[in-house]
Amino acid sequence: MEEILIEVKGLKKGYKKRKTKEWVQAVNDVNFTVKRGEILGLLGPNGAGKTTTIKMICGLIVPDEGEVVINGITMQKNRLKGLEHISAVLEGNRNLYWRLTARENLEYFAGNRGNSRKEKASEIEELLHEFKLKQKENELVSNLSRGMQQKLALAVALLADSDVILLDEPTLGLDIETGYEVRQLLKKISEAGKTIIISTHDMPVVQDLCERTVIINDGKVIADEKVEELMNLFETSAYVLTLGNELTEQQQKELDVKFPMNELLDGMKLTITLEQDNDIYDLMDLLKKENTIIEKIDRTTINFEEVFMNLIQEEKNHAIHSIN
Numbered sequence: 001m002e003e004i005l006i007e008v009k010g011l012k013k014g015y016k017k018r019k020t021k022e023w024v025q026a027v028n029d030v031n032f033t034v035k036r037g038e039i040l041g042l043l044g045p046n047g048a049g050k051t052t053t054i055k056m057i058c059g060l061i062v063p064d065e066g067e068v069v070i071n072g073i074t075m076q077k078n079r080l081k082g083l084e085h086i087s088a089v090l091e092g093n094r095n096l097y098w099r100l101t102a103r104e105n106l107e108y109f110a111g112n113r114g115n116s117r118k119e120k121a122s123e124i125e126e127l128l129h130e131f132k133l134k135q136k137e138n139e140l141v142s143n144l145s146r147g148m149q150q151k152l153a154l155a156v157a158l159l160a161d162s163d164v165i166l167l168d169e170p171t172l173g174l175d176i177e178t179g180y181e182v183r184q185l186l187k188k189i190s191e192a193g194k195t196i197i198i199s200t201h202d203m204p205v206v207q208d209l210c211e212r213t214v215i216i217n218d219g220k221v222i223a224d225e226k227v228e229e230l231m232n233l234f235e236t237s238a239y240v241l242t243l244g245n246e247l248t249e250q251q252q253k254e255l256d257v258k259f260p261m262n263e264l265l266d267g268m269k270l271t272i273t274l275e276q277d278n279d280i281y282d283l284m285d286l287l288k289k290e291n292t293i294i295e296k297i298d299r300t301t302i303n304f305e306e307v308f309m310n311l312i313q314e315e316k317n318h319a320i321h322s323i324n
């Protein structure tokens with residue numbers, strides 16, 4: 001049986017906004033598990049609660065309720081012991097010393113977990129080469145580009161030999177080339193059998209790396225599925241209709257209410273995701289009512305970004321329905 005390495009149980013965290021004194025329930029009963037060797041994508045719109053969740057997993061933030069168990073150790077009871085299993089790369093690369101050089105950072109962190117510098121010397125050399133940091137090894141971190149800093153932060157995380165690596169937005173703000181490079185490095189890290197949780201908005205990261213995603217919205221988990229299953233789910237319900245004439249304003253309005261997951265290209269190509277297969281008949285009625293000609297109906301392929309947007313949209317609709 002596959003071993004569960006991380007258990008996130010009933011996590012809750014709220015904040016009082018300093019300025020407005022308004023209460024924000026950043027994380028509201030989040031539960032999920034991660035198996036050893038799994039790469040989990042933690043997704044959600046801005047402000048959904050991803051960073052707060054990651055910080056609770058590594059013990060940087062104390063939850064109001066709930067707990068995180070890593071390899072049998074409850075972080076909230078025994079953080080230091082738990083931290084022996086975790087490396088985290090948080091936003092702003094806070095796991096680096098900005099006044100040390102790239103190499104000094106690697107040497108410092110190598111020594112940090114009880115290894116001698118000698119023991120880690122060849123690994124440091126390898127990492128400097130593999131992460132293309134060798135030329136800049138003697139630069140202060142504060143003088144490195146954001147991409148270089150990010151790569152160094154990953155190298156430092158790797159050096160710790162932890163079972164679990166937590167990554168908060170590892171490709172944020174990187175140019176396309178460096179983003180690609182970081183993605184390749186992450187792939188290698190994952191192939192080395194590490195258990196990884198990545199919070200990201202970067203869909204290529206999800207498609208390239210993650211087997212499973214937990215999607216958070218308003219502090220709650222709204223999906224916890226294998227990426228492939230989510231894709232299949234939406235693939236079978238996504239259609240492209242080629243229309244022979246333009247929709248009336250009234251039709252467009254009705255469409256947005258009944259089938260909010262729609263997109264009209266050039267006034268004639270309607271891409272639509274239906275929640276249930278039977279919805280196709282309602283859609284036909286809506287179109288026929290105003291004598292819209294349907295020239296062609298195709299099932300469409302869908303990318304993960306669309307899957308993600310659809311899930312968030314569905315959740316919004318449910319929230320609206322449950323208020324009404």
Ligand SMILES: Nc1ncnc2c1ncn2[C@@H]1O[C@H](COP(=O)(O)OP(=O)(O)OP(=O)(O)O)[C@@H](O)[C@H]1O
Nearest residue numbers: 015016017024026045046047048049050051052053
């Ligand atoms: N220290 C804090 N004080 C007050 N509110 C906070 C604090 N940290 C987070 N929040 C609020 O909690 C909510 C969740 O924030 P969090 O950073 O966890 O979301 P996120 O999903 O990581 O978003 P993003 O993708 O924008 O980083 C937001 O509304 C945020 O404004």
